[in-house]
Amino acid sequence: MADPHQERYAASLMNTFGPPRLTLARGEGAHVWDTDGKEYVDLLGGIAVNALGHAHPALVAAVTEQLSTLGHISNFFASEPQITLAERLLALVTADGGRGASEASLETPSPGKVFFTNSGTEAVEAAFKLTRRTGRPHVVAAAGGFHGRTMGALALTSKEAYRTPFEPLPGDVTFVPYGDADALAAAVTDETAAVLLEPIQGEAGVVVPPEGYLAAARAVADRHGALLWFDEIQTGVGRTGLWLEHHRSGVVPDVVTLAKGLAGGFPIGACIALGAAGDLLQPGNHGTTFGGNPVACAAALAVLDTIEAEGLLDHVTVLGQKLRDGLLADPRVTEVRGEGLLIGLDLASDVSADVAAAALRAGFIVNNPTPHRIRLAPPLVLSEADAAAFLEAWPAILDDAMGES
Known part of the structure; x- marks a missing residue:
């Protein structure tokens, strides 16, 4: 069944961004929920905007x-x-x-x-x-x-x-x-x-x-x-x-x-x-x-x-290093770059759009700026638990994107 929000969006907003991937309803910390109630870990943070995540007191x-x-x-x-x-x-x-x-x-x-x-x-x-x-x-x-x-x-x-x-x-x-x-x-x-x-x-x-x-x-x-x-x-x-x-x-x-x-x-x-x-x-x-x-x-x-x-500069430095190390552990990732929680990685093939879609299905929001690159820019308040959950899901996300099992 077609998403009514998608239809209303297409009918009323200029087509400058293409169809939205989701219609989001609310957020808290590094998590957001769509209008169907599905929860996602936001690893994009509004493209490096939501420094304190969503609804920070x-x-x-x-x-x-x-x-x-x-x-x-x-x-x-x-x-x-x-x-x-x-x-x-x-x-x-x-x-x-x-x-x-x-x-x-x-x-x-x-x-x-x-x-x-x-x-x-x-x-x-x-x-x-x-x-x-x-x-x-x-x-x-x-x-x-x-x-x-x-x-x-x-x-x-x-x-x-x-x-x-x-x-x-x-x-x-x-x-x-x-x-x-x-x-x-x-x-x-x-x-x-x-x-x-x-x-x-x-x-x-x-x-x-x-x-x-x-x-x-x-x-x-x-x-x-x-x-x-x-x-x-x-x-x-x-x-x-x-x-x-x-x-x-x-x-x-x-x-x-x-x-x-x-x-x-x-x-x-x-x-x-x-x-x-x-x-x-x-x-x-x-x-x-x-x-x-x-x-x-x-x-x-x-x-x-x-x-x-909240000492977020130190938190960002430590957590960013853990994420970069964990992402590079998969051989389908050829390079990981960045500092803190601005992270880019290269894939072995031009499947970044498929990887971003697979990540979304798994409950994680990431960005694909080029055909072979993924970018992460999560809120600075991203927790160690959320980072660990993403690293644990990462191999399966790549499997899904690349048709492997």
Whole structure:
């Protein structure tokens, strides 16, 4: 019997995503239930968004309290949550190793400025406009990178299938192979406004660059007077076991874009610019109606506080290693990559769609970003028991997908 939700969806929503795999009704922690009452372990977390899982009491309380106090104000006015969150993010971006950036470090925040948005794509748009204020037209980005779907963000995204239907796109953008420091050095010139990189590429299937790559990017940007921009929309806010993945390299960028896990599912994004870059956008250069609203900022503060209070950075580091080790144990998996709870794996054949479908039948939500790759980005609160259950079910999931028994 046809699912009535599918029929209603097809009749009323634009076909931008294709038919939904499920209609979900509720969630709790790292678990969700569909409208038929079937339970699933959510190993995708809204694509790295649900940092605290579903219905976390701290997030529910923060949003409820703020909405009952002060919901929306225009950007003609300020709110305490907006200011506090900006201060926290500036401290986190340059914190030593990404740990311990809390109240103490707020006493001497690193110089910089924050522009709040409603999504990662909007954060990228703000940063893209910021780079134009340098007076230079050129940006160097990486093949395989993903930065969003609006016209500006799409101009910075290399995938031809995304770009071609909407060309010509704005900007002078050169794409270089990700992880190739020599290619990067050859592409950057004195006309380059910014070098844009993900510290780990997410949409490409969790691609980790070679050691020293981000430092090489910093050096080449400095050599030509360009900004170094890290897109931490997927890797940030504890996802990889550090507050921000670029901390692992010790490199300090000029611009960082954040979103996804920042407010645990409440829409928010942030363009963070350090040093002189923080003054490039001035009144009239950019704007937003909803960006930085008190409820979104209160939600983000609750996420940061909870990650700290529950020791989730250490939890993510330990549990992520267990998952990567367990997934690699099956010979049908040829490689496992990632840090923390951002995990990508390669399959021996192009059956990732079948594997994702088999996982769903077994009660686990995973993602297949390419024909031979699976991506996991579960809530940071994923339990050891849920991780163990997935690893126990993993061989049977592959059997089901590959027609083996």
